[in-house]
Amino acid sequence: MRFVTRFAPSPTGPLHLGHAYSAMLAHDMARAAGGVFLLRIEDIDRTRSRPEWEARIFDDLHWLGLDWPEPVMRQSDRLPAYRAALDRLTDMGLTYPCSCRRADIEAAASAPQEGVPQFGPDGRIYPGTCRARPMSEMRGGDVIRLDMARATAALPDTAFTETGPRHEGTHRLDPGHLIRAVGDIVLARRGMGTSYHLSVVVDDTAQNVTHVVRGEDLFDATRIHVLLQTLLGLPVPTYHHHRLIRDDAGRRLAKRDDARAIAKYRAEGAAPADIRRMVGL
Numbered sequence: 001m002r003f004v005t006r007f008a009p010s011p012t013g014p015l016h017l018g019h020a021y022s023a024m025l026a027h028d029m030a031r032a033a034g035g036v037f038l039l040r041i042e043d044i045d046r047t048r049s050r051p052e053w054e055a056r057i058f059d060d061l062h063w064l065g066l067d068w069p070e071p072v073m074r075q076s077d078r079l080p081a082y083r084a085a086l087d088r089l090t091d092m093g094l095t096y097p098c099s100c101r102r103a104d105i106e107a108a109a110s111a112p113q114e115g116v117p118q119f120g121p122d123g124r125i126y127p128g129t130c131r132a133r134p135m136s137e138m139r140g141g142d143v144i145r146l147d148m149a150r151a152t153a154a155l156p157d158t159a160f161t162e163t164g165p166r167h168e169g170t171h172r173l174d175p176g177h178l179i180r181a182v183g184d185i186v187l188a189r190r191g192m193g194t195s196y197h198l199s200v201v202v203d204d205t206a207q208n209v210t211h212v213v214r215g216e217d218l219f220d221a222t223r224i225h226v227l228l229q230t231l232l233g234l235p236v237p238t239y240h241h242h243r244l245i246r247d248d249a250g251r252r253l254a255k256r257d258d259a260r261a262i263a264k265y266r267a268e269g270a271a272p273a274d275i276r277r278m279v280g281l
């Protein structure tokens with residue numbers, strides 16, 4: 001099978017050193033395998049995504065020497081595909097509408113139990129307040145959640161392969177872990193009709209991605225993605241989670257980290273080879 005990977009930035013800020021590392025590593029891996037490097041713009045968050053950021057990301061990536069086939073996939077064009085996947089999970093009886101706001105969830109979760117995790121890859125683990133509500137009672141402003149206990153009840157033995165340095169090996173999905181430590185994740189956010197997890201899974205299949213190369217911070221989300229792929233009957237790619245680029249104080253770089261923006265290094269006269277050296281490629 002031909003190696004296909006992708007870089008999937010959200011156009012909500014400048015491309016910084018961490019993104020550049022991720023994109024160049026994926027591009028290098030594709031080239032070494034005689035494969036393909038794709039780009040995908042993850043712009044489902046319409047309130048934060050900006051065309052100007054998108055244009056600058058393209059410009060920085062080209063400057064770094066990367067190329068990719070056109071047209072680029074843009075998530076804002078793909079809402080019907082996400083809807084279809086969501087409908088499928090609903091038809092399987094695995095979804096429910098939820099009207100809880102952040103404050104409701106905090107209040108319901110305010111009596112921590114010994115040994116029970118409070119936070120998962122998606123933030124605070126949902127206490128299940130709305131779990132019994134049927135989809136027919138969905139109201140405007142509700143989000144749609146996955147009922148994790150039902151989703152994992154008939155889960156076949158499922159595993160994924162990780163080739164990244166920190167977690168290299170085969171990882172099996174453990175239903176008990178998913179219920180306790182991940183919980184009822186949001187599949188469709190308010191005003192978006194989808195979520196990061198659902199869109200990524202649908203798009204990695206649509207783009208025939210065989211290898212997902214991304215930062216270690218997303219490793220815990222991978223179990224959610226493999227679960228959704230299995231429920232939806234989609235192929236499970238190989239995963240490679242790479243180390244994160246940190247600032248001088250050891251903190252991982254954030255979108256706001258303009259000090260590490262590629263644009264800033266360019267303005268100071270750096271060459272693409274300098275950026276490669278800075279991230280250890």
Ligand code: GLU
Binds near residue numbers: 218
């Ligand atoms: N859009 C995500 C980000 O910018 C990356 C998602 C992924 O690689 O799966 O962090």
